[in-house]
Amino acid sequence: MPTPKTIDTAGLRLEFTRHGEQALATALKTLAALPNKAQDLVSKTVLNGSENRPAWHVLSRLGAKGFDAPSQAAADFLQAEFTRMADWVDQRVEQAGAEGLDIIHLGAGGSETPMLALHTALSVLQTPRCRVHWVANLDGATIDAALAAAKPERSWIIINSKSFRTQEVMRNADIALRWLGDGIGTDKARQRLVALTANAELALQRFGLPANQIFRSLPEIGGRFSLWSAHGMVLLLAFGRETVTQLHAGAHDMDQHFLSTPLESSAPGLMAGLSHAYRVRFGLPLLSIGLYGDAFSRMPLYLQQLLMESLGKSTSADGMQPVHVSGPAVISGVGTPVQHTYFQLLHQAAVPVFHEIVAVAHPWHRHLREHMALLANALGQADALWNGKDASSWQTELMAQGMSPEAAARAAHHRACPGGRPSTFIWMERLSAYHLGALLALYEHRTVVEGWLYGINPFDQWGVELGKTLATKIENALLSQNAQGLSPETAASLDYLRTHSN
Numbered sequence: 402m403p404t405p406k407t408i409d410t411a412g413l414r415l416e417f418t419r420h421g422e423q424a425l426a427t428a429l430k431t432l433a434a435l436p437n438k439a440q441d442l443v444s445k446t447v448l449n450g451s452e453n454r455p456a457w458h459v460l461s462r463l464g465a466k467g468f469d470a471p472s473q474a475a476a477d478f479l480q481a482e483f484t485r486m487a488d489w490v491d492q493r494v495e496q497a498g499a500e501g502l503d504i505i506h507l508g509a510g511g512s513e514t515p516m517l518a519l520h521t522a523l524s525v526l527q528t529p530r531c532r533v534h535w536v537a538n539l540d541g542a543t544i545d546a547a548l549a550a551a552k553p554e555r556s557w558i559i560i561n562s563k564s565f566r567t568q569e570v571m572r573n574a575d576i577a578l579r580w581l582g583d584g585i586g587t588d589k590a591r592q593r594l595v596a597l598t599a600n601a602e603l604a605l606q607r608f609g610l611p612a613n614q615i616f617r618s619l620p621e622i623g624g625r626f627s628l629w630s631a632h633g634m635v636l637l638l639a640f641g642r643e644t645v646t647q648l649h650a651g652a653h654d655m656d657q658h659f660l661s662t663p664l665e666s667s668a669p670g671l672m673a674g675l676s677h678a679y680r681v682r683f684g685l686p687l688l689s690i691g692l693y694g695d696a697f698s699r700m701p702l703y704l705q706q707l708l709m710e711s712l713g714k715s716t717s718a719d720g721m722q723p724v725h726v727s728g729p730a731v732i733s734g735v736g737t738p739v740q741h742t743y744f745q746l747l748h749q750a751a752v753p754v755f756h757e758i759v760a761v762a763h764p765w766h767r768h769l770r771e772h773m774a775l776l777a778n779a780l781g782q783a784d785a786l787w788n789g790k791d792a793s794s795w796q797t798e799l800m801a802q803g804m805s806p807e808a809a810a811r812a813a814h815h816r817a818c819p820g821g822r823p824s825t826f827i828w829m830e831r832l833s834a835y836h837l838g839a840l841l842a843l844y845e846h847r848t849v850v851e852g853w854l855y856g857i858n859p860f861d862q863w864g865v866e867l868g869k870t871l872a873t874k875i876e877n878a879l880l881s882q883n884a885q886g887l888s889p890e891t892a893a894s895l896d897y898l899r900t901h902s903n
């Protein structure tokens with residue numbers, strides 16, 4: 402099959418023109434040999450073996466269909482829950498009237514980063530209908546600042562946690578609930594608490610929340626894939642049903658492309674195949690993602706979570722074998738500012754990095770000339786990475802400017818860029834909810850396929866769990882002043898902390 406050099410789908414154009422024939426051929430060969438499990442994403446097949454579950458995030462897009470009875474039931478449930486949530490949101494916004502709402506949004510990881518990324522991007526296009534105060538960290542200053550900026554009488558607390566066990570989220574919820582109780586009374590405060598979760602039992606148990614204050618997702622939807630389900634409520638609050646429906650439509654169109662196209666010619670397939678080829682065949686450790694426009698300023702954290710939490714594994718999906726090469730470390734930032742931070746490393750570091758660029762063809766503001774200059778920067782970086790400029794061209798140029806041949810030769814070596822550094826250019830035709838939905842679904846599918854190529858399970862995250870368990874144990878030791886059972890390194894750190902923490 403000839404290598405597609407560009408792919409147009411769901412309002413996006415992907416250019417694969419800045420990759421060598423060898424990398425493309427390797428990607429195509431490995432993709433051709435990989436059983437295409439895309440359809441399993443919409444069936445009852447257990448794709449997440451270590452947690453013994455299917456992976457059902459595609460079913461949470463509006464309009465998605467299941468392949469068999471259990472998956473269709475899941476799609477029906479998720480989409481009905483979306484409608485219940487959208488109705489609830491409309492009522493809240495209407496009741497708030499001109500005063501508006503303060504939303505205290507408590508969530509971590511996948512229960513915050515994708516919503517924050519989209520909230521930032523969509524805010525450029527549409528003024529949010531409510532003020533959102535984001536709190537992810539266990540940093541008392543952050544929750545204090547969020548609460549100080551909100552008015553209790555118009556505040557709602559959203560506890561966004563799939564497991565309802567994430568310690569920092571629950572701690573912040575306790576603080577926020579106390580603050581709201583002080584402001585409007587305990588009973589009223591409890592009525593202003595909403596849980597978005599796959600663990601409704603725990604929400605009931607911990608906060609006594611009635612069913613109408615709980616919006617449910619499913620355990621089969623992984624944390625970093627969950628924004629389309631109830632976990633994305635804040636987007637409905639801020640931007641309304643029409644915008645969020647457009648977001649789903651973009652993702653759904655990308656799903657259709659992914660589900661109906663062989664991996665070798667699908668956009669997510671080829672991105673994954675190339676990333677895998679650069680890691681496994683060429684040994685490159687780093688992937689860079691540069692996104693052009695401040696609308697994308699919160700996207701890097703989400704993309705890093707999606708890619709690294711999914712692909713940072715070293716055990717085969719069946720748990721039986723070690724995997725020696727898995728996903729790249731991801732560095733990411735917003736162009737042009739990021740060009741002034743780590744791009745030097747892209748151009749001249751001894752070990753090459755592979756790069757992805759996201760840019761929007763049509764400006765979302767009135768400054769067309771500046772927008773063209775922004776895009777010229779994105780293209781200029783891609784060109785410099787791929788075509789470089791060798792020492793002899795520099796030497797000729799510097800001598801033409803009057804430098805002596807010896808000085809020009811020395812200077813030329815510092816300036817020379819080797820080129821041959823690959824990138825995939827991803828154009829969004831416009832900045833819109835639809836195109837953002839398509840972009841996020843593209844990255845989701847690309848991540849999943851890449852996981853399959855390494856032979857790992859992209860849907861679990863056991864490594865994150867150990868540190869969480871230890872944190873609880875260490876906190877108990879700190880409180881009881883008893884370091885028994887802790888590692889000697891931690892016990893020594895606690896000695897320092899005992900004398901310096903208050």
Ligand SMILES: O=P(O)(O)OC[C@H]1O[C@H](O)[C@H](O)[C@@H](O)[C@@H]1O
Pocket residue numbers: 509510511512561562563564565566567570623624625710862865
């Ligand atoms: O939604 P929660 O259960 O609170 O989990 C929040 C986050 O916790 C961990 O960091 C997981 O690794 C993430 O995938 C998850 O999104």
